[in-house]
Amino acid sequence: MNKEIAYGRLEALFERLNHLAQAQGMLQWDMAAMMPVGGADSRAHQLATLTTVRHEMLTGALVKDLLAAAEGEPLDDWQRANLTEMHRDWLHASVVPADLVSSFSHACSACEMVWRKARPAADFAMVAESLAAVVRLTREIAAIKSQALALTPYDALLDQYEPGGRAADIDAVFAELELFLPGFLQEVMAAQAPAPSLPAGPFPIDRQKALGERLMRALGFDFDHGRLDVSAHPFCGGTPDDVRLTTRYDERSFIKSLMGVLHETGHALYEQGLPAAWRHQPVGRARSMSVHERQSLLVEMQACRSPEFFAYLAPLLAETFGGDWDGVALRAANVRVEPGFIRVDADEVTYPAHVILRYRLEKALVAGELDVAGLPSAWNEGMTALIGLTPPDDGVGCLQDIHWFDGAIGYFPTYTLGAMTAAQLFEAAGRAVPTLMADIGRGDFTPLLAWLRANVHGHASSLSINALLIEATGRPLDASVFKDHLRRRYLR
C-alpha cells in the first residue's frame, strides 16, 4: 500500500459511490412521482442492483486497507473530516455480515407488507410475528454495531440517523419537556379561542401549484436546480444539483399541501445550499437525516407559522383564490392545539408527547425489556399518561406509524430534537438579523437564507451535529428555547 496515495484513491472511490447513490435517488423519485404501476418490478431490480454494486465497492477488502493507510497520511482539516465520514460509511456498511443485512432487509419488506393490511384492520395480532422478527434482527444488528462503535445498542441504532446522538442526552432534554408540557397544554387549551372561519373552497389544483411554486421561489428555491411534482407521500428527493420535491393536492383544502411544500422546501434549501466545491465527497453531503428534519421544521414551523408569514400570505391567497383573507384569522386557524391519537396530525404542543412515548417504547424493545406482544398495552398506557387519551384500537394506536414495521428503530427522537433545534436555530438567526421577522412579513426570505447558508448549509458534514449547533447558536441543545417559543406562540 502506497501511503501517499491512499486518501486520493478513497476520494475517487467515494466520488464514484456518490454518483451511483445519486442515480438511485433519481430513480426513487421517479418511482414515486412518475412511474406507471407496471414498472415496479424492473425498478426494484434496478435499485437492488445499484445497492449491491455500491455495497460491494464499499466493503471490498481494499477499502479497509486504504482507510487505515490514509489515517497516517498528512491531511488538512477538510480531508480529515472527509476521511471521518468515509470511515463512518464503511463501518456502518461493513460491520454487519451480509447474510444478516439480507435477512433484515427481507424481514422489513415482509413486515411492511403485512402492516399495510394490519393497520386498516386495526389488527395487531396479524403483524405481531413479523414485527417480532424485525425486532429480533434489529437487536442482533444493534449488538454488533454496539461492539464496533463502542456504544450502547440503542445508541448504535440512533447513530445511523443522528450521528453522535446519545440516549443519555436525549433523556435529559425530554425530561425537561415532560415536566413542562402537561401544565402548558392545560393553559393553552383554557386560553384558546374557537377556530375562526376562513373562505371556503374549492381551490383549483393548478392555482395551488402556482402558489406553491411562488412561495418556493420566495424562500429561495432555485428552479434551475429542481422541480415540484406530485406523489402519494410528499418528500424531498433527487440530488443537491437537481432537487425533486413532491406534494399532493386536495381541491377542498390547500393548507396541508401548502405547508407540506414549505416543509419540503426547507429540506430542498439545505440540499441546494451544500457547498458546490465539496460535491460528490462524503463531507459535502447533508449532515444527517435528523439535521435535514431541522431545516424543514425551521422553515415550516418557525418561519412559516409566524404572524408575519401569515400577514404576508393573506393577500397572496386573495390574489390566487379570490375571497377575503385575513392574516390574523389565518394564523389562528393554523396554530391551534388539539390533543389526538395520531402523531402526523398532531400540533406542535402535543407532538413531543407522541415522540417521547415511541422513544421510550423502542428503547425498551431494543433492550429486551419489552416484548412485541406487550406493545399494544404499553402503548395505550403511555398515551393515557402522556396525552390523556386512550386509543380505541391499535389502528390509531401502535399500528399508526410505518417506522418500526419498516425496520427504522432509533429514528423517532429525531423529530422532537428537530423541533427543538429548529427553534434554537431560528432564535439565533433572529438575534443575528434584527429585521428577520419584518423581512418575512414582506415576503423577503433572503436574510434568513443567507444566515442558514452561512451557519448550517455551508458546513455540510464538516462539523458534528453538536458542533454545528454550538457554532450557530452559541450553545448546545437547550430545551428552554423551545419552551419560550411555545409560550410566545400559544400564550400571547
Place this chain on the structure above:
Amino acid sequence: MNKEIAYGRLEALFERLNHLAQAQGMLQWDMAAMMPVGGADSRAHQLATLTTVRHEMLTGALVKDLLAAAEGEPLDDWQRANLTEMHRDWLHASVVPADLVSSFSHACSACEMVWRKARPAADFAMVAESLAAVVRLTREIAAIKSQALALTPYDALLDQYEPGGRAADIDAVFAELELFLPGFLQEVMAAQAPAPSLPAGPFPIDRQKALGERLMRALGFDFDHGRLDVSAHPFCGGTPDDVRLTTRYDERSFIKSLMGVLHETGHALYEQGLPAAWRHQPVGRARSMSVHERQSLLVEMQACRSPEFFAYLAPLLAETFGGDWDGVALRAANVRVEPGFIRVDADEVTYPAHVILRYRLEKALVAGELDVAGLPSAWNEGMTALIGLTPPDDGVGCLQDIHWFDGAIGYFPTYTLGAMTAAQLFEAAGRAVPTLMADIGRGDFTPLLAWLRANVHGHASSLSINALLIEATGRPLDASVFKDHLRRRYLR
C-alpha cells in the same frame, strides 16, 4: 473454471448488467423530459459512472474465460442464442482498447459541440478538423473490429447497428431502388393533385395530448407499462416494462406531433411485446436499433398513412378539435411528394435517395477513398445526381444530420432498409390477416398487433435479422415489395 456453471454465472452477470443499463435508460429519459438545466453536470457524472461500471463488469478477464467455458457446456437453443448475444456484447465492448474508446468518445463530444454552431452558420470549415478526427478514429476502430469479426471495416461498423448486415447485400437492393425511383418520382409528380385545404388551428395542446394517448391506446400501448411526455427531440426510451415516449407540440399544427407519437408507439409496442419470461437476458432484448426502426416505420408509414387509417382518424379529429375533417383530404395532405434538401423532412419517395447518398459517402470515408475536405462537393454532386437539387449551402447540405459528427458512421442505410422491411412485413401481415385494412379502418389494431407479437416482437433477439424476416414473410429482403407499395400508394 468449472465448466458446468460458466453459463449460469454469465446469466447472473448479464442480468446485473441489464439492470444497470435499464437504470441508465430511465436517467436518460429523465434528462430529456424532466431534468432542470442545472442538473446536467451531475447527471453526466451519473451516466458516465454507470457506463464505466458496466464496461468494467463486461470486459473483466473473467468474462472471456466464462464465455469460452460456456461454449463447451450442454445448452439448449435458447441458451445458445443467449450466449451468442453475450459474446457479441463482450466482443464489441472489449476488442477496442480502452484508451481508443475514450479518445473516440471525447472526439465525438467535441465534434458534436462544434457542429451545433457550424450547422446554423452553414460553415463546414469550422467543423472539418473535428470531423476529420472522428473519421480517423472511426477508421482505427473499424480496422480493429474488422480483424476481430472477420468483416470488412465498413461491415464491422454496420454490424453495431444492423447485426449481420453486409454492404454487399445493401448495394444490391439500393441499386434496384436507384433504377426505379427517378422515373417513378417523375410519374408521381406529374399525377399529383394540388394540396387540399384542411381546417385551420389553433389546436390546443391538452387536446393534442389526449388524442395522442387515445391513438396509442387503440394501437395497443399499455399505459400500466409506460407514459407519454414532452421533450425537445421525440424518442422512445425507458425499459420494456416502463416505456417512456416523448413528443413535442405546436399549437398551430398537430399532424407532425401526432405522426411522431404514432412512430414512437411503433417502437414502444416492440419493447412492450418482448417476451416477459426472457426479460433481463441479452436474447430477450430488441433485435437491434435497425429492427426497432422497422417497427416504428411499420406503424407510422404503413398502418397509419393508409386510406383506412385516415378514414378512421377524420371523425376523431372532428371530435377532438371541432371542424369538418375528411379522410380523403387528410390522406391527400399527408402522402404528398416534394423533393427537398432535408432528409428528416423528406417524403417516402425521395427519402431513399437521401439515404443512398449518405451511405455511399460514409463507405468512401471509411475506406479512405474520400477525405473530409472533399465531403461538401461530393455531397452536392450526389444531391444533384440523385434528387436533382443542388444545396445552396452546407447547412442544408452535408451539415444537416448529427450522425457523422456524433460518431455514428454505418447507421444511415438502416433507415431505408427499415422502410423496405416495414413494407414487406406489413404486406405479409395483410396476407395472413385478410381483414387487416378493414380492421384498421374501424380503429381495431388488435389483429395487427397480434401478428407483430407472434412474428417479430416475440422473437426478441433469438433470430438473426434475416431469419426473422424470412420466418415472418417467407423470403429475404425483396425491394419489389417496397416498389409495389409505393406504386399502390402514389399512383392509384
